[in-house]
Amino acid sequence: MxxxxxxxxxxxxxxxxxxxxxxxxxxxxxxxxxxxxxxxxxxxxxxxxxxxxxxxxxxxxxxxxxxxxxxxxxxxxxxxxxxxxxxxxxxxxxxxxxxxxxxxxxxxxxxxxxxVKLVCSADDAVARADAAGRPADGLRVGPVAAEDADAWAGAMLRAFGMPEDGALAGMVSAVVGAPDFRPFAAWDGAELVSTAVLHLYGGAGQFQAGATLPHARGRGGQSALLAARARAAQAAGCRWLVAETGAEGPGEHNASLHNMLRAGFEVAYExxxxxxxxxxx
Structure with missing residues (x-):
């Protein structure tokens, strides 16, 4: 590896x-x-x-x-x-x-x-993203501002099948503007359809909360958010990128896992x- x-x-x-x-x-x-x-x-x-x-x-x-x-x-x-x-x-x-x-x-x-625990060199991920150069299909990708915190939290919870209102939304929306967190999103016009967050710790950039609403999947939003976070982690001085997702069982296909493998992540261990x-x- x-x-x-x-x-x-x-x-x-x-x-x-x-x-x-x-x-x-x-x-x-x-x-x-x-x-x-x-x-x-x-x-x-x-x-x-x-x-x-x-x-x-x-x-x-x-x-x-x-x-x-x-x-x-x-x-x-x-x-x-x-x-x-x-x-x-x-x-x-x-x-x-x-x-x-x-x-x-x-x-x-x-x-x-x-x-599975996945890891990647930040420099390698950025180089791969730069070489691919494929923008998301019709989606705008960028950091999340304070005024989009509620929409960002709602989209994330909805995509994961969690309740969108109440205290869980308050917990998730508090990430926007919190120290060491870098939230990102993808928009389809005015609609926020994909979410992701980067957390900075000890030279590692932790990738979390990658989620896309069902009607916006298959358009490259998560791959673009992986690239955006890799660039942000590199700019913050991170050497490593870290992520987790479900292991594939027989006959299963985890799209998040394959997106990360294409982005340069490798499976460190199960x-x-x-x-x-x-x-x-």
């Missing part, structure tokens, strides 16, 4: 982006029952009243200290304290201990479909998701 990025930076880049994303305004945090804690070198994020079962996550572990039964029990105890019904633990395969199966049995963790549920205890 050409893009050799330390696994700890690849994992911390994602963890810190999610930690910052969930640092929403206080009234939003209260409505969603949000809480966060730094623990064992990782981050533990809870959204008690999450209507999507997506936002409660624990990740970034295994680099400052080893993954142990005590650490995982402490993570689970945090979720119990918060009244969180379920959460997803995401650990790089290189940090899983030999007794991981026993830890899962003890704490009630169950394996769920995997994600990472199993582990689900904890309070009801199981």
């Amino acid at each position: 050409n893009a050799v990025i330390p696994a700890d930076l690849a994992e911390r880049s994602e963890a810190e982006a999610l930690f910052a994303l969930e640092g929403a305004p206080e009234h939003v945090r209260a409505e969603l029952g949000m809480a966060a804690r730094r623990l064992g070198g990782g981050v533990v994020l809870s959204m008690r009243d999450d209507p999507t079962e997506f936002w409660s996550k624990a990740l970034g572990f295994g680099f400052d200290e080893p993954v142990t039964l005590d650490l995982i029990e402490e993570v689970c105890a945090f979720y119990r304290e918060q009244g969180t019904p379920m959460a997803v633990l995401q650990l790089a395969p290189s940090v899983l201990p030999r007794d991981w199966a026993a830890i899962c049995a003890k704490t009630g963790l169950e394996a769920r479909p995997s994600w 990472r199993q998701n582990w689900v904890w549920r309070a009801e199981r205890e």
Whole structure:
């Protein structure tokens, strides 16, 4: 693999982006029952009243200290304290201990479909984008200004099948103008149809929230947003680009994965998701 990025930076880049994303305004945090804690070198994020079962996550572990039964029990105890019904633990395969199966049995963790961690050199991604030179078909791509924050949040949530109104929209729209975030969008005329965001951390540019409304798909919007974020990351001094998406099972096709591979990303590793549920205890 050409893009050799330390696994700890690849994992911390994602963890810190999610930690910052969930640092929403206080009234939003209260409505969603949000809480966060730094623990064992990782981050533990809870959204008690999450209507999507997506936002409660624990990740970034295994680099400052080893993954142990005590650490995982402490993570689970945090979720119990918060009244969180379920959460997803995401650990790089290189940090899983030999007794991981026993830890899962003890704490009630169950394996769920995997994600892939993708990485790329920022310089390589920009060079590839410059060489391709293909603009999106009839779409205008650019950064998101404050006046477009609500439309940007609404389009992203709608594209991911999440509720567009209420506190989730408040959490997502707060990204616009937040430190270290660079939100981008694609417009079809006056309509905002594609979203994406870049988060800057430790020389890495974390790519998140790439989504396009169904009627605007297949026009190159996401490829153009990948290129725009790569250029922004390079301009900010990032050496690496990092992203995640679902792994493909037999007969499956993940368009986001193939867009990123065409943009120059490479699969660093496949990472199993582990689900904890309070009801199981």
